[in-house]
Amino acid sequence: MTVLADAGWLNPLIALLQDAQLGLLRLLAWLGLAGTSHGQPAWPWGLRLTGENLLIDLGQARRLALTLVVLALATLCLLLAWAWRGRRWFFAAAVPLLLLVAPWPAAEVVLVPAYPTSFHRSPTGFSADAIAQGRALYAAQCAGCHGADGRGQGPLAAAQPVWPPDLAGPLLWRRADGDLLWRVLHGAKDRRGRPTMPAFERLTDSEAWAVIDFMKAQGAGQSLRTTSIWRQPIGLPDAVVRCAGREPRRLASWRGQRLRIVAAGATPELREDPRMVTVQLLPADGSAAGQAADCVTDSAAAWDAFALIAGTDRLAGTQLLADRDGWLRARSRPGDAGWSEDDLLCRTDAAPRGTAAGAAPADGLGALIARMDSEPVRFLKGGFVH
Numbered sequence: 001m002t003v004l005a006d007a008g009w010l011n012p013l014i015a016l017l018q019d020a021q022l023g024l025l026r027l028l029a030w031l032g033l034a035g036t037s038h039g040q041p042a043w044p045w046g047l048r049l050t051g052e053n054l055l056i057d058l059g060q061a062r063r064l065a066l067t068l069v070v071l072a073l074a075t076l077c078l079l080l081a082w083a084w085r086g087r088r089w090f091f092a093a094a095v096p097l098l099l100l101v102a103p104w105p106a107a108e109v110v111l112v113p114a115y116p117t118s119f120h121r122s123p124t125g126f127s128a129d130a131i132a133q134g135r136a137l138y139a140a141q142c143a144g145c146h147g148a149d150g151r152g153q154g155p156l157a158a159a160q161p162v163w164p165p166d167l168a169g170p171l172l173w174r175r176a177d178g179d180l181l182w183r184v185l186h187g188a189k190d191r192r193g194r195p196t197m198p199a200f201e202r203l204t205d206s207e208a209w210a211v212i213d214f215m216k217a218q219g220a221g222q223s224l225r226t227t228s229i230w231r232q233p234i235g236l237p238d239a240v241v242r243c244a245g246r247e248p249r250r251l252a253s254w255r256g257q258r259l260r261i262v263a264a265g266a267t268p269e270l271r272e273d274p275r276m277v278t279v280q281l282l283p284a285d286g287s288a289a290g291q292a293a294d295c296v297t298d299s300a301a302a303w304d305a306f307a308l309i310a311g312t313d314r315l316a317g318t319q320l321l322a323d324r325d326g327w328l329r330a331r332s333r334p335g336d337a338g339w340s341e342d343d344l345l346c347r348t349d350a351a352p353r354g355t356a357a358g359a360a361p362a363d364g365l366g367a368l369i370a371r372m373d374s375e376p377v378r379f380l381k382g383g384f385v386h
């Protein structure tokens with residue numbers, strides 16, 4: 001899976017690529033030199049730098065890192081040549097020399113095709129409402145080819161020039177969100193330029209983003225059903241929460257703290273726990289016994305979104321844990337005796353590192369939290385660290 005535990009210097013390098021390109025795009029937009037596309041500044045080139053291949057090819061990653069160092073040196077020489085009259089020619093001559101000796105990485109490893117929307121960010125906040133909207137759109141517009149479960153087996157699939165991909169697999173998580181947006185709105189072509197996936201220009205931008213949210217949530221549930229883990233990291237869907245006597249707030253507003261979502265139902269008793277914020281999820285039809293936590297959310301969209309991600313239509317009594325960065329990490333099923341490390345569903349493949357000596361956690365939940373915190377999600381999407 002794409003949770004990178006020990007990428008050391010590589011993750012910062014990949015993040016630097018992303019930040020530099022985003023920064024450049026913002027600068028162009030600020031100078032009025034970038035057009036807009038689907039509501040955000042448009043990437044003006046047909047290529048962009050990506051980090052995904054660097055994970056596979058460490059040799060190229062080193063070349064890229066060294067090249068960046070040499071480029072920084074060359075810039076310094078340029079500045080010195082400009083500022084230091086006496087040594088102008090010395091420093092000026094060093095610039096082309098440095099460019100010549102730089103160990104440039106292979107272009108096909110670091111450059112990938114880009115679209116005007118490649119760097120777009122989803123404006124939905126991965127909200128339960130967007131997922132619900134996406135669900136209806138998907139059923140009406142996409143399921144015919146991609147199948148009700150997203151695995152590419154819809155009734156029209158066999159008649160397509162190429163088989164629709166499995167949207168429950170790693171594909172959605174590998175693509176940049178902005179690239180997905182482009183494919184949905186403008187379709188896809190094969191190598192010879194023949195259309196493969198139809199364009200959905202009739203969708204509005206926000207509808208297309210909603211469908212993308214739905215596909216991610218559905219893929220997570222599908223992964224849980226077939227492999228018993230979330231193979232790709234999945235975010236906590238957002239919803240409005242009411243806490244006793246206070247203004248309503250959003251789940252996302254607790255970013256930075258651990259969250260426990262408890263679907264009302266078979267849970268015997270619900271105790272607040274100082275290690276995390278507890279939010280109770282109530283079914284919108286009022287069928288649950290009632291509020292047992294300080295904070296509750298009771299929209300039908302929220303219930304459905306969590307059920308989709310948990311891959312179950314019997315959500316009652318399920319508990320989910322989200323980490324401080326807003327990733328869903330663990331689940332306990334109705335009737336489970338308590339938490340244990342095995343409930344960590346989004347984890348690295350590396351062997352658990354064991355908790356620090358002397359600080360052995362007292363209970364299963366403590367062990368789970370220790371492991372969750374020591375293995376933060378370092379996730380690559382579209383070639384960039386999230």
Ligand code: HEC
Binds near residue numbers: 162175
């Ligand atoms: C007429 C059949 C058809 C319909 C309807 C359809 N798709 Fe597709 N879709 C395809 C095919 C075929 C591909 C494979 C394209 C390729 O690989 O060239 C595809 C590919 C995709 C991909 C992967 C693109 C990528 O980056 O590789 C996504 C995402 C996708 N479809 C989303 C959707 C969504 C969302 C809808 C509904 C709004 C939809 N599709 C409706 C046939 C369809």
